[in-house]
Amino acid sequence: MKPNADEILVRFNGVNKSYDGSNLVVSDLNLEVRRGEFLSLLGASGSGKTTTLMMLAGFERPSSGAIELGGKPLDNVPPWQRDIGIVFQSYALFPHMTVADNIAFPLKQRRRSAAEIDERVKAMLALVKLEGMADRLPAQLSGGQQQRVALARALVFDPALVLMDEPLGALDKRLREHMQLELKRIHERLGVTIVYVTHDQGEALVMSDRVAVFAGGRIRQLASPTELYERPADALVADFVGENNRLEGKVTKIAEGHCQVTLGNGLVVTAMAPQPLDPGQSVVLALRPERVVVGAVESAENHQTAIVASVVYLGDHARLELAVGGLTLVAKVPNDARYRAPQAGERVTIAWRSEDCRAFAGNDRN
Amino acid sequence: MEIGGPELTRALRASRRRQQVGALTLVAPALIFLIAVFAIPLALFTFRSVDNAETWSVLPLTRSALSNWDGKDLPPETVYAALATDVQAIERSAAATLGRRLNYSEPGMRSLIISLHGLKLDPARPVAAQMIAANVRWGEHRIWQVIDSESGRLTPYYALRALDLQLADGRIVASSSEDSATFRSIFARTFWISGIVTLLCLIIGFPVAYVLATAKGWFGRILFISILLPFWTSVLVRSMSWILLLQQNGILNRFLIDIGLINAPLTLIYNRTGVYIAMVHVLLPLFVLPLYGVMLKVDRALLRAAASLGARPLAVFRHAYLPQVIPGVMAGLVLVFVTAIGFYITPVLVGGGGDQMISYFVAFYTNASVNWGLAAALGTLLLLATLLCLGVFRWAFGSATMVTGR
Numbered sequence: 156m157k158p159n160a161d162e163i164l165v166r167f168n169g170v171n172k173s174y175d176g177s178n179l180v181v182s183d184l185n186l187e188v189r190r191g192e193f194l195s196l197l198g199a200s201g202s203g204k205t206t207t208l209m210m211l212a213g214f215e216r217p218s219s220g221a222i223e224l225g226g227k228p229l230d231n232v233p234p235w236q237r238d239i240g241i242v243f244q245s246y247a248l249f250p251h252m253t254v255a256d257n258i259a260f261p262l263k264q265r266r267r268s269a270a271e272i273d274e275r276v277k278a279m280l281a282l283v284k285l286e287g288m289a290d291r292l293p294a295q296l297s298g299g300q301q302q303r304v305a306l307a308r309a310l311v312f313d314p315a316l317v318l319m320d321e322p323l324g325a326l327d328k329r330l331r332e333h334m335q336l337e338l339k340r341i342h343e344r345l346g347v348t349i350v351y352v353t354h355d356q357g358e359a360l361v362m363s364d365r366v367a368v369f370a371g372g373r374i375r376q377l378a379s380p381t382e383l384y385e386r387p388a389d390a391l392v393a394d395f396v397g398e399n400n401r402l403e404g405k406v407t408k409i410a411e412g413h414c415q416v417t418l419g420n421g422l423v424v425t426a427m428a429p430q431p432l433d434p435g436q437s438v439v440l441a442l443r444p445e446r447v448v449v450g451a452v453e454s455a456e457n458h459q460t461a462i463v464a465s466v467v468y469l470g471d472h473a474r475l476e477l478a479v480g481g482l483t484l485v486a487k488v489p490n491d492a493r494y495r496a497p498q499a500g501e502r503v504t505i506a507w508r509s510e511d512c513r514a515f516a517g518n519d520r521n
Numbered sequence: 522m523e524i525g526g527p528e529l530t531r532a533l534r535a536s537r538r539r540q541q542v543g544a545l546t547l548v549a550p551a552l553i554f555l556i557a558v559f560a561i562p563l564a565l566f567t568f569r570s571v572d573n574a575e576t577w578s579v580l581p582l583t584r585s586a587l588s589n590w591d592g593k594d595l596p597p598e599t600v601y602a603a604l605a606t607d608v609q610a611i612e613r614s615a616a617a618t619l620g621r622r623l624n625y626s627e628p629g630m631r632s633l634i635i636s637l638h639g640l641k642l643d644p645a646r647p648v649a650a651q652m653i654a655a656n657v658r659w660g661e662h663r664i665w666q667v668i669d670s671e672s673g674r675l676t677p678y679y680a681l682r683a684l685d686l687q688l689a690d691g692r693i694v695a696s697s698s699e700d701s702a703t704f705r706s707i708f709a710r711t712f713w714i715s716g717i718v719t720l721l722c723l724i725i726g727f728p729v730a731y732v733l734a735t736a737k738g739w740f741g742r743i744l745f746i747s748i749l750l751p752f753w754t755s756v757l758v759r760s761m762s763w764i765l766l767l768q769q770n771g772i773l774n775r776f777l778i779d780i781g782l783i784n785a786p787l788t789l790i791y792n793r794t795g796v797y798i799a800m801v802h803v804l805l806p807l808f809v810l811p812l813y814g815v816m817l818k819v820d821r822a823l824l825r826a827a828a829s830l831g832a833r834p835l836a837v838f839r840h841a842y843l844p845q846v847i848p849g850v851m852a853g854l855v856l857v858f859v860t861a862i863g864f865y866i867t868p869v870l871v872g873g874g875g876d877q878m879i880s881y882f883v884a885f886y887t888n889a890s891v892n893w894g895l896a897a898a899l900g901t902l903l904l905l906a907t908l909l910c911l912g913v914f915r916w917a918f919g920s921a922t923m924v925t926g927r
Contacts, residue, residue: 212825212829213828213829214825214828233828234825234828234829235828235829235830235831235832235833235834235837236831237829238831239829240829240830241825241826241829243822243825243826244822245820245822247820247822247823247825247826248826249823249826249827249840249841249844250844251844260827260830260832260840261830261831264830264831264832264833264836265831308830309829309830312830312831
């Protein structure tokens with residue numbers, strides 16, 4: 156069954172959540188999850204992403220607003236009737252049950268036949284590559300293996316929706332990267348809808364079809380990874396997703412989606428203006444380090460003279476700190492055949508295109 | 522391969538020894554205290570349950586004379602003479618003690634020994650004939666058998682007596698003592714009362730511990746203090762208060778009559794009901810506190826996981842909650858049961874004659890009847906039963922569980 160890509164599986168309608176009655180942890184949340192997609196909720200701790208997940212799972216009730224799953228309201232559906240698989244950060248495996256019993260648990264709760272349970276558990280063990288581990292106890296497994304068991308247990312009963320709450324947080328970097336690809340493989344193979352909570356922007360970019368960036372209980376931007384990185388909606392998203400140079404200044408001229416900004420040190424640069432801006436307004440400029448080029452570039456609107464303050468060699472690229480008239484800019488220069496990384500103390504020309512530099516209203520600092 | 526050679530090995534060993542000496546110095550006061558006031562008295566008292574000093578030390582001549590007796594007929598003249606010499610060589614009070622001790626095994630021995638102590642004997646005539654003339658029982662074979670079997674250094678008498686057994690003609694048989702206290706049924710009663718109390722603590726204490734572990738704010742604090750408060754009050758005070766509450770004309774009965782629930786007062790005290798009520802009250806904190814500690818550490822994620830996987834609340838409880846708190850339940854049960862089988866004051870104060878537990882009889886034989894050997898044997902049996910309970914628990918759940926409840 157090929158899921159219809161445009162079908163909406165989950166819908167949050169004006170959902171608010173407050174624990175103490177005055178502070179909103181989640182405010183006016185409107186979010187649609189499409190059937191079959193991998194959607195990440197990305198944000199720092201306290202941004203409301205986990206609360207959103209817990210409301211969807213049924214462990215928290217919205218203070219107001221409604222959540223629908225498959226077109227039906229979830230208001231009075233208890234967690235055990237929602238048919239949503241969850242992978243917890245701590246894995247939450249039952250310590251007294253074997254791997255096979257853990258995976259069989261949701262099927263036993265649904266009173267499936269022994270033969271079906273046996274067959275499904277075997278298939279799941281194969282899917283997560285844990286054949287031969289069926290009779291082990293969770294304590295006898297490594298973190299990565301426990302993670303796979305938790306995944307198998309959340310998938311075995313064919314839930315329409317699987318929620319994951321920072322499931323890779325406890326793994327080391329190499330294993331985490333491996334599991335990211337593994338999760339992506341399983342997602343593509345099963346076509347299941349996944350809502351994935353993480354604070355790791357790299358993880359969100361690698362796996363997701365779409366990413367919702369949370370801050371202060373609101374979604375700041377909901378877009379594909381490319382869109383998010385290339386065209387962040389505001390300075391906060393730009394800061395949160397990928398590395399960013401943040402320059403503050405005032406708008407001096409506006410023309411056709413572009414603007415001229417005078418920085419604090421008097422330098423004048425041109426930038427894209429995705430939001431409507433007024434002359435004289437304070438703005439924040441966001442400029443990716445890899446878009447700062449050392450040397451003159453014909454097509455670039457912005458050229459500055461800079462002193463190389465420091466060079467950090469990182470193998471495939473070098474990271475430069477550049478002093479530009481009292482400001483510090485970070486640039487990443489590739490380590491390739493055409494390119495020679497400058498030395499510290501050298502005076503260089505740097506350049507960037509105005510479409511790589513985006514201006515956002517500057518009062519927006521949270 | 523030895524890295525660093527023998528010097529290094531020696532240095533490491535010396536350093537480890539210094540550490541051990543240091544640790545020993547730190548625990549020395551506690552160790553000395555425990556040995557002096559606990560281990561040594563306990564060992565001495567336990568030894569009393571097999572000690573036979575009362576007869577052994579006062580009958581040296583009789584013992585050596587009896588060693589030549591074949592045990593078939595009446596003993597020869599030398600044995601009669603030796604016993605008379607032994608008994609008449611000691612103080613009258615010592616003779617009374619000897620008589621009382623032998624009387625445990627054979628009724629009538631006490632008066633026999635005391636009269637022998639005062640008997641004027643003619644050294645010219647055979648002692649045996651004079652003794653039998655004074656009391657015909659000296660001519661009974663059984664009397665000499667008792668003296669023979671009870672003159673050794675150690676005696677199995679008390680240990681057997683504590684189990685309602687005795688030694689007769691070298692065989693272990695049911696006791697025929699005039700003392701009607703049957704200890705086996707008292708032990709059974711002790712375990713039965715302790716078992717019921719433990720069960721009641723489980724039924725009452727489990728929900729209380731659960732609420733304590735989940736309650737927040739002022740409600741949780743008040744509940745916690747109300748559970749702990751009896752724990753800080755002396756057992757004596759608590760048991761006495763139950764008398765005021767439960768007696769015929771007590772607060773509870775008057776209240777029940779006033780609200781019209783009953784017509785005549787209920788007998789709630791000086792019977793088994795009173796013992797159960799007071800013991801459960803005294804022991805409840807012992808069950809609730811370890812369980813509360815375990816329940817606080819319950820991993821809520823496991824409960825959520827179970828619910829998300831389709832388990833209804835009852836199944837969540839059974840599969841995700843109970844397995845996590847079972848060690849705490851077991852720790853509480855063992856703590857309550859082991860404490861209950863040693864209970865003394867509460868049954869004495871609020872129980873009737875048929876509700877007294879084994880500790881009461883230990884106290885009775887220590888203070889009232891001054892049969893320390895039997896008291897020691899009963900106490901030792903109680904100690905062994907307690908150790909057995911702990912052993913079974915340790916075997917079933919591992920030693921760490923008992924201490925930490927984990």
